[in-house]
Amino acid sequence: MILTVAHTKGGVGKSTLAWHLAHALIQDERKVTIVDLDFQQTLFFINSLNENNIIEVKQPQTGDELIELFEKYEDDEYIIVDVGGFDNDINRIAISWADSIVVPISNSATEVLGFKTFEAILEEIDNPFVYVVLNNIHPLTKNFDLITEAIGDNPNIKLQNSIIRNRKVYKETLGFGKSIFDTKDTEAQNEIKRLKDELISNK
Ligand SMILES: Nc1ncnc2c1ncn2[C@@H]1O[C@H](COP(=O)(O)OP(=O)(O)O)[C@@H](O)[C@H]1O
Numbered sequence: 001m002i003l004t005v006a007h008t009k010g011g012v013g014k015s016t017l018a019w020h021l022a023h024a025l026i027q028d029e030r031k032v033t034i035v036d037l038d039f040q041q042t043l044f045f046i047n048s049l050n051e052n053n054i055i056e057v058k059q060p061q062t063g064d065e066l067i068e069l070f071e072k073y074e075d076d077e078y079i080i081v082d083v084g085g086f087d088n089d090i091n092r093i094a095i096s097w098a099d100s101i102v103v104p105i106s107n108s109a110t111e112v113l114g115f116k117t118f119e120a121i122l123e124e125i126d127n128p129f130v131y132v133v134l135n136n137i138h139p140l141t142k143n144f145d146l147i148t149e150a151i152g153d154n155p156n157i158k159l160q161n162s163i164i165r166n167r168k169v170y171k172e173t174l175g176f177g178k179s180i181f182d183t184k185d186t187e188a189q190n191e192i193k194r195l196k197d198e199l200i201s202n203k
């Protein structure tokens with residue numbers, strides 16, 4: 001299964017979610033490969049901080065290399081793609097091949113505007129499996145009308161029920177090449193596991 005975490009806006013949590021989701025799948029003893037398409041090589045560098053080498057991070061340089069990688073993967077394998085915050089050919093390939101396009105967004109007016117820009121790109125690519133995930137949400141926030149209105153009645157875009165809250169542990173673990181599953185924070189772990197279950201049951 002190919003899960004592509006994508007958004008043209010930077011700072012929405014693509015790399016953070018891709019990383020912790022990959023580790024949630026590893027907890028299930030799945031074979032997981034991360035594909036890092038961001039020229040900042042965020043997950044490549046974070047992964048190199050972890051001496052246990054539990055995940056392989058690949059960095060295809062061309063669209064053909066990416067397609068070759070997609071063609072080779074087995075049915076029971078998971079490929080998590082962290083797309084850079086821009087629109088180019090290789091990122092569009094990652095989006096068009098995805099079984100799930102995972103789009104993190106926060107709950108604010110500027111985020112909604114950013115989402116509209118990305119929605120137009122998604123429409124051109126025409127892959128109907130788009131799943132919006134509320135990320136980095138304040139612990140007390142319960143009203144998500146801004147987001148539900150922005151998605152409107154677009155039949156290709158589904159808002160996931162799982163909500164990823166703002167938690168320091170998501171950020172802090174990455175700095176050491178670790179994930180939330182290396183901590184005792186079961187609330188964060190359950191939050192990510194719930195999202196993982198929801199995303200892999202979509203298809
Ligand atoms: N749920 C969250 N809780 C706390 N911090 C978060 C969360 N999601 C993202 N962040 C922080 O927000 C910043 C941007 O996240 P990042 O994953 O790098 O975004 P992107 O890959 O979309 O540019 C990082 O500093 C990250 O640690």
Ligand SMILES: [Mg+2]
Nearest residue numbers: 014015038042
């Ligand atoms: Mg990133």
